[in-house]
Amino acid sequence: MGVNILSKERILIVDDEKEIRDLIDIYLKGEGYETLKVENGEEALNILEENDIDLIILDIMMPKVNGIEACLKIREQREMPIIMLSAKSEDIDKILGLNTGADDYLTKPFNPLELVARVKSQLRRYKKFNNIVTKAEIGEIKENILEIDEISINMETHEVFKDGIEIKLTPTEFDILTLLGENRGKVFSIENIYNSVWKQEFMQSDNTVMVHIRKVREKIEDDPRKPKYIKTVWGVGYKIDR
Known part of the structure; x- marks a missing residue:
């Protein structure tokens, strides 16, 4: 070490x-x-x-x-x-x-x-995450907004709003949402998401991605059981195509 x-x-x-x-x-x-x-x-x-x-x-x-x-x-x-x-x-x-x-x-x-x-x-x-927030607070960077229907994602301040109401996401949840949101229409496998967000080798027995997807849905979806934003492509993975 x-x-x-x-x-x-x-x-x-x-x-x-x-x-x-x-x-x-x-x-x-x-x-x-x-x-x-x-x-x-x-x-x-x-x-x-x-x-x-x-x-x-x-x-x-x-x-x-x-x-x-x-x-x-x-x-x-x-x-x-x-x-x-x-x-x-x-x-x-x-x-x-x-x-x-x-x-x-x-x-x-x-x-x-x-x-x-x-x-x-x-x-x-x-x-x-913290560095970006600090810069935004002192006006050193401009806003960069990603819109997904009623959801607004500020890529600079890491703030997420739905219908004007702020949604609190952890940094990991934010990374998953923006990964899918910036690549709308593209299907990401669980392994793709894990490699992109955690930047580590994926283990087939690891259910971390599915759990985090569930948590994001619980925060952004009106009905997490019938998701409007993060869709499951059975046998393949997840996508946002709005």
């Missing part, structure tokens, strides 16, 4: 297993990240009140406040990337259906190098 002396991001590690916390801590510090470690969701929420955190690694099964509850609470006020950890793949299917707002998921046991890769990917996306 090479030390990246330019990396100053601070990562919060939340897991009730000390061995897991320490393992993740070693690998992240090896990449130059600053870390904070706590053992449950309650402590994580307290840490967030007093510290600037760039990314959270959040275990699902914990005492006091579990990962699901903590994630929902965090998303009420904050948009930093959240990577959730689960002891069982079955848990992930269950958790993802709750629209917690997490950006990525890993099942235990996991390869620490895989976790580091996902951390880097999420931080790159989040940093890009």
Whole structure:
């Protein structure tokens, strides 16, 4: 592991297993990240009140406040990337259906190098998002609007509106919507979307894309069960053709 002396991001590690916390801590510090470690969701929420955190690694099964509850609470006020950890793949299917707002998921046991890769990917996306917002606020760039019927997407500020009402999307959800919106009529397979948005090698057993598509639909569609915008092309993938 090479030390990246330019990396100053601070990562919060939340897991009730000390061995897991320490393992993740070693690998992240090896990449130059600053870390904070706590053992449950309650402590994580307290840490967030007093510290600037760039990314959270959040275990699902914990005492006091579990990962699901903590994630929902965090998303009420904050948009930093959240990577959730689960002891069982079955848990992930269950958790993802709750629209917690997490950006990525890993099942235990996991390869620490895989976790580091996902951390880097999420931080790159989040940093890009924040830089664009900052520039827009000081008027350094002009608006670039993508229109999809009633939906208006500001590519510069990462704001999304439907009928004039703002829709809050995570950076990952925004990337999926704009990928499909900028390529209207083109069908993207799950693998295409994963490679384009996460920029990692796709695993056939990974249902992350489908879950994120579901979350985007829940936010932009009048009836997610009968989507108007993001259409499923059975056996192929997804598209926006409006």
